[in-house]
Amino acid sequence: MKQIVNEKYIDMFPIPKGIRYVILIGGRGAGRSTVSSQYSLANLVAPNYFRGAFMRSVYADIRESCYKEITDRMDEQEVTNKMKINDNEMEITYGLNSLKAHAFRKSSSGHSAKLKSLASYNQVWIEEAEETGEQEFMTLDDTLRTTKGNINIILSLNPPSKNHWIISRWFDLSQAYEEDGITPIKGFYTLKLKDDVKDVLFINTNYKDNIVNLDAHTIQRYEKYKETKPDYYYQMIRGLVPETVRGKIYKNWKIIDSIPHEARLVRRGMDFGWFPDPMCLVDIYYYNGGYIIDELLYGTMIKNRTIADTIAIQNEPDILCVADEAEPKSIDEISDLGINIEGCPKGKGSVSYGIKTVAGLKISVTRRSKNVIISYENYAWKEDKDGNPTGEPSHEYSHAMDAIRYPLVSLVDSRMDPEREAKQQIEVVVRRDKYKKDQSRKFGTS
Numbered sequence: 054m055k056q057i058v059n060e061k062y063i064d065m066f067p068i069p070k071g072i073r074y075v076i077l078i079g080g081r082g083a084g085r086s087t088v089s090s091q092y093s094l095a096n097l098v099a100p101n102y103f104r105g106a107f108m109r110s111v112y113a114d115i116r117e118s119c120y121k122e123i124t125d126r127m128d129e130q131e132v133t134n135k136m137k138i139n140d141n142e143m144e145i146t147y148g149l150n151s152l153k154a155h156a157f158r159k160s161s162s163g164h165s166a167k168l169k170s171l172a173s174y175n176q177v178w179i180e181e182a183e184e185t186g187e188q189e190f191m192t193l194d195d196t197l198r199t200t201k202g203n204i205n206i207i208l209s210l211n212p213p214s215k216n217h218w219i220i221s222r223w224f225d226l227s228q229a230y231e232e233d234g235i236t237p238i239k240g241f242y243t244l245k246l247k248d249d250v251k252d253v254l255f256i257n258t259n260y261k262d263n264i265v266n267l268d269a270h271t272i273q274r275y276e277k278y279k280e281t282k283p284d285y286y287y288q289m290i291r292g293l294v295p296e297t298v299r300g301k302i303y304k305n306w307k308i309i310d311s312i313p314h315e316a317r318l319v320r321r322g323m324d325f326g327w328f329p330d331p332m333c334l335v336d337i338y339y340y341n342g343g344y345i346i347d348e349l350l351y352g353t354m355i356k357n358r359t360i361a362d363t364i365a366i367q368n369e370p371d372i373l374c375v376a377d378e379a380e381p382k383s384i385d386e387i388s389d390l391g392i393n394i395e396g397c398p399k400g401k402g403s404v405s406y407g408i409k410t411v412a413g414l415k416i417s418v419t420r421r422s423k424n425v426i427i428s429y430e431n432y433a434w435k436e437d438k439d440g441n442p443t444g445e446p447s448h449e450y451s452h453a454m455d456a457i458r459y460p461l462v463s464l465v466d467s468r469m470d471p472e473r474e475a476k477q478q479i480e481v482v483v484r485r486d487k488y489k490k491d492q493s494r495k496f497g498t499s
Contacts, residue, residue, distance in 0.1 A: 054098060054130045061262045062088040064254060066095070068205050073252045076223065077209040078244065080259035080292035082267055082275065085209040089178045090122035092207070093152055096176060098132070102201040103150040104174040108193075110184035112156035115143060119180045120154055157189045157329065168196050175202045182208035186449055187218035188353060189329045211289055214298040215242060216430055223250055229293045240284075241293040259292040278440075285440035300434040300442050302408060303454075307417040308426065312347060316340035321349075321364065321374035322460035323394075324452045325383055328353045333456040334360060334374075335425065336367070337464070343415030344464075346457055348422035357383050361390035375460040397459035404446065407458040410465055428453035 058066060065088065068075060077085040089107075096103045107119035120143045127133045127145075137146040143154035155171060171177070174197060179185060197204050213219060215226055226242035246255050260267060260275055278286035287293045316338040326332035334350040350363050364370055364387075371393050376384055378396025387394050418425055431450040434442035446454070 054095070054132060056091045056095065056126070056130065058091060059084050059088060059263060059266075061258050062256060064256065065092055068092075068203070068254060070203060071252060072254045073204060073206060074223075075205060075207045075254045075256070076219070077207065077256050077258070078212050078292065079257050079262075080288075080290045081211065082260035082263055082271065082290075083258035083292070084263040084266060085258065086118070086122045086180060087126075087266075089180070089207050089209050090119070090126045093123055093176065093178055094126045094130070094132075097145065097147050097150050097152050099150070103176065104199070105150075105152040105176040105178070106155045106171060106174050107152065107178045107180065108155050108157065109180050110156065110189075111158050112154070114181075115154045115156060119178065123152065157185055157193070168193055171196050173199045173201070175199050175204050176207070177205075178207040178209070180209055182210040183213040183217060183219065184449065186329055187222075188331075190218075192329070212244070212292055212294045214295050214431060216427060220244070220294060223247060223253055223255075226294060229287070238287055238293065240296040241287045241291075242296070244294060257292065260290065282440055289440060298431050298433045299440070300436060301430075302432045302434060302446060303412060303416070303429055306429055308420055309345065309417045310420050312338055312345055312419060313340055316345055318369050318372055319344075320460035320464055321372055322456045322458075323360070323374055323376040324456040324459070325377050325380045326353065326355075326452055331355075331424075331452050332360070333424065333453045334363065335422070335453070335456050335460075336372075337457070337460045340417075343417060344461060346416065346418045346422060346425055348419070348425045348453070351424040351453065357386045358390065361387050361392050364392050365390075373460075373463075375463045377455065377459065397463060404458075405444070407462045408446065410462050411458050414461060414465075425453045425457070 062077075062084070065075060077089065079085065093105050093107060096105060107115065107123065109115050109118060123145065124133070127136060135147065138144070139146075145152045155168070155177075157168075171193065177193065177197065179190075182190075194206065197206070208219070210219070220226070223246060224244045225247050227245060229238045229241040229243045230236060231238060244255070244257060246253055260272065264272065275286075275290045278290055284295065284299050288295050288299060317340070318336055319339045320337040321334065322337060323334045324332060331351055331353050332355050333348070336347040336349055338345040338347065349367070350360065364374060374387075374392060374394040375397050376387075376394055378384070378399055381396065384394055384396050418429065420426075428450040431447075432454045433447050433450075435445045435447055436442055
């Protein structure tokens with residue numbers, strides 16, 4: 054094969070020894086997917102040991118992105134008939150070498166995929182890597198441990214906001230300027246690898262680095278965005294890192310140092326999770342016409358007993374906890390442990406209704422609620438390819454926001470009347486007494 058590689062990416066051929074991560078960040082039309090597929094194909098037909106994976110966050114998104122890029126490269130090189138192709142599994146084999154599709158999630162609903170089968174792989178290309186959570190990436194990174202050749206992970210992505218884990222892990226930021234080098238672009242930054250990072254090859258590109266492969270209409274459309282959608286232009290076309298995530302859902306939340314003594318605890322909220330999705334448990338206080346959010350528990354693989362124990366040792370443990378009704382078994386288990394908990398009804402339009410409800414409230418967050426703050430800063434609307442909001446919130450940063458939305462909706466919903474709450478308080482006392490008696494019988498205590 055004789056692949057023509059954009060000279061901006063020539064340092065990848067081959068990836069130098071000592072480099073584990075190749076990070077390709079920039080604007081649209083820069084050819085990152087093309088060069089990643091070229092590199093994957095080059096290794097597939099090379100004589101050396103090669104087990105390669107091409108990945109995205111959700112399995113269903115792979116066929117029309119990474120897989121299509123690789124099959125297009127094979128067609129261009131006229132080598133398709135030399136490959137053994139399993140189209141159903143999106144697996145391509147050449148001799149003893151192979152390339153196969155994998156994903157972090159089986160579906161957009163958040164069910165995680167098993168990554169143990171990747172232990173023998175020595176190359177992984179993650180397309181749209183900004184969609185991948187840090188915990189998911191760490192699990193993958195720890196899984197790759199073959200000694201048969203250098204291990205490389207290629208991350209190709211558009212620039213996320215400045216507090217995304219990829220940015221904070223590997224990069225320092227500096228003020229971005231217009232092309233004159235003088236006029237600062239407010240709210241945008243350029244990237245530089247941190248001084249202590251030695252195992253990363255970083256290549257930053259935008260459409261101007263690939264202009265020979267773009268038609269005039271595409272270039273004209275990209276440049277027009279500077280006038281019609283400047284935020285989209287600077288991030289998605291120029292490839293700059295924004296201060297704030299585009300399409301941010303909630304705004305003007307206040308960060309406070311502590312909970313005022315006069316604040317009244319009125320609810321708890323919880324979003325269930327296991328892995329890779331975290332669970333989140335928060336306290337909701339009412340104060341001075343608004344609500345204060347205080348994070349109690351956040352993490353992956355946290356058992357229901359731990360959740361119940363965490364609530365039990367809080368002040369006012371009988372306060373109602375409103376959780377995701379999609380896990381009735383977990384709700385029943387936590388309820389059986391003496392916790393006052395119920396599910397938040399979900400149905401068509403419930404997410405949109407809940408977001409509008411929360412957006413209309415005055416919200417403060419305690420400074421110690423670090424995961425809530427990160428989620429608040431990054432919680433945004435999903436967008437189509439032209440940067441238009443789809444009306445659906447992003448998944449990655451939704452867990453803490455859902456944990457907050459459930460109880461706040463229950464507070465402002467007219468169905469939550471005083472008589473119902475009084476009845477719930479009686480029910481939780483009965484459940485707790487029953488739980489204590491069951492424990493006494495189990496351990497022979499009184």
